[in-house]
Amino acid sequence: MRYGDRYVLQGIDLEAYPGQIIGYIGPNGAGKSTTVKIMLGLVRGYTGEVKLFGHDLSEDAHAYKRRIGYVPEVVELFDNLSAYEYLTFVGELYGLTHEEADSKARRLMAMFELETVYYARINSFSKGMRQKVMLIASLLHNPDVLFLDEPLSGLDANSVMVVKEIMTQLAAQGKTIFYSSHIMEVVEKISSRIILIDGGRIVADGTFEELKAQSQEGTLEQIFNQLTGFHAYKQLAEQFVSIVREV
Numbered sequence: 433m434r435y436g437d438r439y440v441l442q443g444i445d446l447e448a449y450p451g452q453i454i455g456y457i458g459p460n461g462a463g464k465s466t467t468v469k470i471m472l473g474l475v476r477g478y479t480g481e482v483k484l485f486g487h488d489l490s491e492d493a494h495a496y497k498r499r500i501g502y503v504p505e506v507v508e509l510f511d512n513l514s515a516y517e518y519l520t521f522v523g524e525l526y527g528l529t530h531e532e533a534d535s536k537a538r539r540l541m542a543m544f545e546l547e548t549v550y551y552a553r554i555n556s557f558s559k560g561m562r563q564k565v566m567l568i569a570s571l572l573h574n575p576d577v578l579f580l581d582e583p584l585s586g587l588d589a590n591s592v593m594v595v596k597e598i599m600t601q602l603a604a605q606g607k608t609i610f611y612s613s614h615i616m617e618v619v620e621k622i623s624s625r626i627i628l629i630d631g632g633r634i635v636a637d638g639t640f641e642e643l644k645a646q647s648q649e650g651t652l653e654q655i656f657n658q659l660t661g662f663h664a665y666k667q668l669a670e671q672f673v674s675i676v677r678e679v
């Protein structure tokens with residue numbers, strides 16, 4: 433995949449299966465979001481083959497989109513709508529009736545203790561509340577594949593535990609979850625498979641135990657640093673602070 437004359441993905445070759453939670457990680461700008469956007473049909477112009485549920489993406493975009501859920505990293509849209517309006521709108525886009533979407537959305541909001549703000553505008557919500565609304569929106573239509581970009585961002589400690597457990601249970605029921613995050617501790621614990629990309633290429637692909645054995649490092653953070661060739665964090669921080677202190 434290239435933007436202009438710059439290649440941002442260079443031969444990403446992977447297959448994902450039902451029940452996998454794939455921690456899709458890499459440094460800023462590595463190409464994670466671009467991969468996800470290609471699979472969602474949001475960007476075109478790539479070369480190579482992308483198949484979802486065994487069908488090439490170019491065949492019938494509409495049919496497979498109903499089987500996908502997506503939580504984007506940055507949520508700015510639909511701020512003027514209430515949670516009720518937004519969730520029923522999304523539910524209907526995915527083929528639910530208004531009543532089905534409303535009933536499901538209302539009950540899922542209540543599970544996150546957000547029943548009292550169901551009719552409030554999203555622009556009055558905290559970051560964590562918005563994140564919960566986005567998670568509900570991505571799941572209303574019971575998708576088979578989920579793309580989650582920093583899904584725990586802004587969530588408090590209790591909600592983090594609930595959402596992690598929801599992901600585990602969804603995967604146990606055969607859903608495939610693509611999980612992009614920079615929080616290595618969570619990726620390490622939750623993923624059944626970890627794919628590390630750097631500079632548009634896959635540099636590691638396996639279970640945490642396999643990656644650990646290959647790299648002889650103890651934590652995913654250390655494996656990440658080793659495989660992306662980054663060791664100089666202390667010096668970098670020192671230089672940063674010394675510039676800050678120049679006045």
Ligand SMILES: Nc1ncnc2c1ncn2[C@@H]1O[C@H](COP(=O)(O)OP(=O)(O)OP(=O)(O)O)[C@@H](O)[C@H]1O
Pocket residue numbers: 435436440458459460461462463464465466467
């Ligand atoms: N629309 C675009 N036009 C031009 N270049 C782009 C565009 N979108 C992304 N890029 C470039 O493609 C590269 C990969 O970006 P991408 O957003 O996929 O990275 P990422 O791994 O998701 O990063 P992050 O961890 O920061 O979210 C970056 O160098 C970025 O500048």
